[in-house]
Amino acid sequence: MDKRMTADEMAAELRDGMTIGIGGWGSRRKPMALIRAILRTDVKDLTVVSYGGPDVGLLAAAGKIRRLVFGFVTLDTVPFDPHFAQARQSGAVDVTEYDEGMFATGLSAAVKRLPFLPIRAGLGSDVVTTNPQLRTVTSPYADGEELLAVPALRLDVALVHLNRADARGNAQYLGPDPYFDDDFALAADRCFVSAERIVDTADLSSAPVQSLLLNRGAVTGVVTAPHGAHFTSAAPDYGRDEAFQRHYAASAKDPDSWPSFVDRFLSGGEARYQSEVARFREAA
Amino acid sequence: MSDTTRVEVAVLACAELFRDAGEIVASPMGLIPSLGAKLARLTFAPDLLLSDGQAYLLDAEGHVEGWQPFKKVLDVVVPHGRRHVVMGANQIDRFGNQNISAIGPHARPDRQLLGVRGAPGNTVNHRTSYWTPKHGTRVFVDAVDVVSGVGYDNARKAGPAAIRFHDVHRVVTNLAVLDFGTPDRSMRLRSVHPGVSVEDVLERTSFPLDTSAVTETRLPDAEELRLIREVVDPKSMRDKEVPS
Numbered sequence: 001m002d003k004r005m006t007a008d009e010m011a012a013e014l015r016d017g018m019t020i021g022i023g024g025w026g027s028r029r030k031p032m033a034l035i036r037a038i039l040r041t042d043v044k045d046l047t048v049v050s051y052g053g054p055d056v057g058l059l060a061a062a063g064k065i066r067r068l069v070f071g072f073v074t075l076d077t078v079p080f081d082p083h084f085a086q087a088r089q090s091g092a093v094d095v096t097e098y099d100e101g102m103f104a105t106g107l108s109a110a111v112k113r114l115p116f117l118p119i120r121a122g123l124g125s126d127v128v129t130t131n132p133q134l135r136t137v138t139s140p141y142a143d144g145e146e147l148l149a150v151p152a153l154r155l156d157v158a159l160v161h162l163n164r165a166d167a168r169g170n171a172q173y174l175g176p177d178p179y180f181d182d183d184f185a186l187a188a189d190r191c192f193v194s195a196e197r198i199v200d201t202a203d204l205s206s207a208p209v210q211s212l213l214l215n216r217g218a219v220t221g222v223v224t225a226p227h228g229a230h231f232t233s234a235a236p237d238y239g240r241d242e243a244f245q246r247h248y249a250a251s252a253k254d255p256d257s258w259p260s261f262v263d264r265f266l267s268g269g270e271a272r273y274q275s276e277v278a279r280f281r282e283a284a
Numbered sequence: 285m286s287d288t289t290r291v292e293v294a295v296l297a298c299a300e301l302f303r304d305a306g307e308i309v310a311s312p313m314g315l316i317p318s319l320g321a322k323l324a325r326l327t328f329a330p331d332l333l334l335s336d337g338q339a340y341l342l343d344a345e346g347h348v349e350g351w352q353p354f355k356k357v358l359d360v361v362v363p364h365g366r367r368h369v370v371m372g373a374n375q376i377d378r379f380g381n382q383n384i385s386a387i388g389p390h391a392r393p394d395r396q397l398l399g400v401r402g403a404p405g406n407t408v409n410h411r412t413s414y415w416t417p418k419h420g421t422r423v424f425v426d427a428v429d430v431v432s433g434v435g436y437d438n439a440r441k442a443g444p445a446a447i448r449f450h451d452v453h454r455v456v457t458n459l460a461v462l463d464f465g466t467p468d469r470s471m472r473l474r475s476v477h478p479g480v481s482v483e484d485v486l487e488r489t490s491f492p493l494d495t496s497a498v499t500e501t502r503l504p505d506a507e508e509l510r511l512i513r514e515v516v517d518p519k520s521m522r523d524k525e526v527p528s
Contacts, residue, residue, distance in 0.1 A: 071399055072399035097390075099404035124439045126430045146445050176351075178353060
């Protein structure tokens with residue numbers, strides 16, 4: 001089955017109020033072309049589940065997020081995303097703030113179709129007091145330990161960006177870290193993958209077999225997206241565009257300059273974005 | 285060594301966190317703890333495993349000796365417990381509660397920071413220390429706004445599962461080294477860096493400190509100083525974090 005589609009076709013599948021998981025980590029291998037496509041729609045009231053980077057900042061700035069499930073939001077080399085900070089400080093988004101390990105455990109419970117999984121992380125912290133819906137579970141064995149029961153983080157849709165995929169949805173990472181993209185894919189009813197390059201299935205064997213992170217059974221749609229993680233990293237295809245990320249962060253911090261950033265980079269399609277980024281690089 | 289800088293003392297104090305640690309994963313967050321961990325491995329803690337901050341464990345010669353992607357860290361390395369993390373702290377209180385999440389009320393903060401990250405899990409699973417380059421009353425507060433890293437009082441309140449592996453070890457700052465070696469596990473001033481007085485530290489701390497056994501932080505010896513200056517930080521990045 002040929003699952004190729006455009007980023008705009010993927011974005012058209014989203015509905016108001018959906019729970020969307022976004023792969024990658026911080027400012028690393030984020031499905032930014034798919035995020036930019038979402039910014040061009042009028043979908044809103046999303047619950048976003050993310051080890052957050054600029055994906056969260058951009059969606060928050062566009063007013064798409066009703067609730068964020070997160071352990072952090074950071075641009076890595078720039079500690080804070082200004083849009084996310086603004087959204088929190090103005091009370092524009094509700095949050096479910098988890099420890100990083102709790103977040104992973106919630107995804108894992110969803111993958112395994114369990115209602116919850118126990119974890120030690122979170123006990124004694126304000127993760128418990130700021131999430132009054134959380135419950136504990138007592139070990140039925142002799143130790144009797146009382147642990148936190150992290151509810152399954154079930155997703156309507158997962159969006160991930162990988163280095164290579166074939167048209168049927170088998171997808172491959174070539175960098176050093178898979179992040180949690182396979183868990184996002186399996187925790188979701190539907191997973192859309194963008195990839196730097198769509199290749200023949202036979203070409204997926206040119207890297208070690210362990211790099212085949214997703215098989216096609218977990219993938220609904222595949223989007224060709226060269227530089228689709230920009231300005232986040234997609235090692236080994238490219239590193240983070242630090243100069244552009246600084247430009248994003250500076251623009252996001254200044255309400256007067258943000259509209260011109262949106263106008264130049266986000267108001268057209270992906271081709272316009274990439275050509276403006278190329279112009280930005282030449283000027284730098 | 286009369287020309288030893290304050291930050292070099294701090295690097296050595298961070299290295300001392302790992303003395304006798306054995307073959308565990310050291311996870312230093314930030315420059316000074318990272319320099320300290322590297323110095324420790326080159327001297328008195330040669331068996332330490334060190335991450336590159338990405339997905340690799342690198343040995344002292346820079347060879348990849350292990351694979352440690354984030355999923356492995358959270359699924360296995362943290363809960364398995366053979367790890368010592370050194371985190372930063374925007375706020376820290378008398379019992380070692382740390383905040384890196386937000387300043388002000390959590391529902392609508394005055395200032396959003398990183399988020400709790402892995403601090404809740406780190407602190408109830410394995411040894412944790414803290415580093416701050418700005419020892420002052422804004423960091424050393426009566427009560428943190430969002431408990432991210434769990435201190436001794438909150439671990440006790442949360443019960444046996446939270447206490448079982450809880451081990452907040454030390455706090456290293458630009459002025460001093462502190463620990464929790466008191467009967468009620470409240471913070472104690474362990475040593476002041478050369479040139480710093482006990483009063484300097486007390487003035488810059490919002491809560492009372494046990495000062496019954498304060499010593500002076502050890503100076504690096506000639507070989508340690510050479511390693512700091514020529515091997516672990518030849519470009520003197522350390523001077524940007526703690527000015528002399």
